Amino acid sequence: MSNERFDPSVADGRWQRAWDDARCFDADSNSDKPKSYVLEMFPYPSGRIHIGHVRNYTMGDVLARYRKMQGHEVLHPMGWDAFGMPAENAAMEKGVHPAGWTYDNIETMKGQLKQLGFALDWSREFATCDPEYYGHEQSLFIELFNAGLVYRKESEVNWDPVDMTVLANEQVIDGKGWRSGAEVEKRKLNQWFLKITDFAEDLLEGVQGLEDWPQKVRLMQENWIGKSQGLEFAFDLSNGGTLPVYTTRPDTIFGASFVAVAADHPVAQDVAANNCEAAKFIELCKKGGTTAAELETAEKLGFDTGIGARHPFTGEYLPLYIANFVLMDYGTGAIMAVPGHDQRDFEFATKYGLPIPRVVAASVEEAAKPFDGEAEAGEGVLVNSDFLDGMDVEAAKAEVIARAENGGWGKGTTVWRLRDWGVSRQRYWGTPIPFIHCETCGVVPVPKDQLPVKLPEDVSFEQPGNPLLRHPSWKETSCPKCGSAAQRETDTLDTFVNSSWYFLRFASQPSDKPFDADEVAKWMPVGQYIGGIEHAILHLLYARFWTRALAHVGLLEVKEPFASLFTQGMVTHETYSRKDGAREAFFMPSEVDRTSDGATLKSDGQPVEIGKVIKMSKSKKNVVDPEDIIRDYGADAVRWFMLSDSPPERDLPWSEAGIEGCGRYVQRLWRLFGQYDESASGEDKDLARKTHQTIAAVADDIEALAFNKAVARLYELTSAAEKAQPSESRNHAIRSLLLMASPMMPHLAEEGWAAMDGEGLVANAAWPEVDEALLVEDEVTIAVQHMGKLRDTLTAPKGSSKEDLEVLALASEKVQRSIDGADIRKVIVVPDRLVNIVT
């Protein structure tokens, strides 16, 4: 083997072509091997791969390649989440067609992914904007419609009157459109919805079974679904009306001292109609911010309507307020307020001088105990509550609900935070909703043999508004039922629909239907799903729902799409900037010379300010382009960096010094491979043991996605092998290192494998075998402590008896010095670990 340096600029491409030619990573669904489905969240083709993609796909790739080495048939596909607004924005800004822009980006990004040598089954690649894909999506949507899971209703949207488009909440900045700057209007539109709420209970229960999901994500999903149980009942009002309220604490009903409605509640609107003070107050309520932090600091405000609400048990009239802390879209938009046992009600009552009765106390004796400046929401027994006195909270809840139901004035209900999923988008670049509006027949699904309903290509983005709506002919069609003139739906589907079933299409892609259930069953559920935490709620919840909905209509067996989920951290970098008057100008790392004590701009040699280490973002310019670093260091060094140092769930700080270290290690391994010596003989027992221990440990680490630990162990074995004399054991260590490193640095491994006359491609090789007998040390180091403090270490045969260890420990001079003649009260011996002498 030559002593030349490993040259990634030659080797990377060579092996990437070799894998392609051998179709190494095409998944065979008819294989007898155990199946592994490894999936990373597919990218939006925004233009170029960014470093976050590189980290995400490297992790998945290591797992996929490792599983293959373990004898699994691996499905590791890649595709493109290709519909979305950036394509339309590009169309408006640059005058390009969204389809052309998107497919160009896909080509660029695919080339970039190829440069990283990912073990992907490109034969299954598709983009969600391919008519074939969205056509099948349309047929699934119609299936759900036929099953009653799709409906239309009027719903309010953010309308930009200049761009003539609907805006997402995050596109509304200070009440103005992000692009046009125009004042955003609320508009009611007839929109399409999916009945995700039908599955609320099932989705919530399913979370319990997701043991291989991060606890954090499970909690976020539970809170998002937001189940609560309580009592809904109506107050009779002094003005003759009734007011339905919902409470989760019916037990505290005797502690209610006022009733409150949201500012946009119909009762409040009625009052405002002939009371301008009330109208002013309602205006005031609308001004406040809506973030949790703003709401938390906002003062509780109320307006006394003068109306009374009759308490269902006492008959007493409680004052009715309009209050800024009551939300219209939760429960009934009206509450019974119990200041003693709800902090918000407490603050409100304190401000407006309303009574704060105690109805729950630690014991009956404490019924008159005053409150200590805040509400008490905890457990206890009911007091001052007539027939409930003495009951615990749970019993009292049940009793009040029972009496309300018997009396016919209320009922126990479950309230969910989860809303139905609005999937209408008034945009061009999405899946056309496959329905036809007919004056006589109403809303009619497009017949399946007419799918896909393709997007028209001749559209312009020069005028504002939805191009589908103003296209001269596209929407004009005839009714599939009666044949009379009719119009196509011009809304398209939310892009989250595209990503709710792509993993099924990866598993099976017949041309005549979305997927084949039997074929899908061979792969699903996804064994390991990897992606960003930003998808913890919406994407993952929608995909869970869509999968259930398909199971509900009989198209699938599986209910949970992702057996195991991993959410990876971000790649971060420090920022470089200079104050330019009031503005701060940022510089890219490539424009800066960084030394250990500062940073200067390459162009003028003057210092720049080094800012905090934060997520890479275009606005702060603290980005590195994956293509640049692949060119400079090679794919393997980049991949190795992505896996080193930081645990994968935490943020990874990018550093020039770090990637250089990785580049050095690539060469170091290469030199070590060159020392593989066919003629060497003899055994090196220590190195052999170390090798087998490493093989076992690295396997465990990769299974646990603890790549940083696997990397550290490979460094250790590398050092040990470098120091060892030539022997068969050393050859085995080198060969094993190559195999273990191959999922992480596949190009280097192939190059080394070929030079060592390895059989075939290392991509098809097996994970090295572990000799269990060699995992066990025959000598161990024993720590000797006196009173828990380390005084000495000694070497003893593995499995020495407690008695022997005690004798050895007491024989230590250092230990004797420490004991200094004191009485030994006790000796703790942990076999093969330590001896602790207690005096």
Next chain:
RNA sequence: GCGGGCGUGGCGGAAUGGUAGACGCCGGGGACUUAAAAUCCCCUGAUCCUAUAGAUCGUGUGGGUUCGAGUCCCACCGCCCGCACCA
């Protein structure tokens, strides 16, 4: 405010309740070289010290459990993430 997570050298981080700081980066010293690059070797938590040895301290702070705590428990401080003033 609520919920969750995290606090370990100059930095990223290791550590089934059992030798804290593996491994990498930075830094220092040396070898090789005309020189540089590359490579290799050694040192690198703090303090003390009679210095190839030894001692003390040390995992955000204060308590506790234990023969023994970075790890378990309680309280507090700080940082990060998520959120919904959800009745």
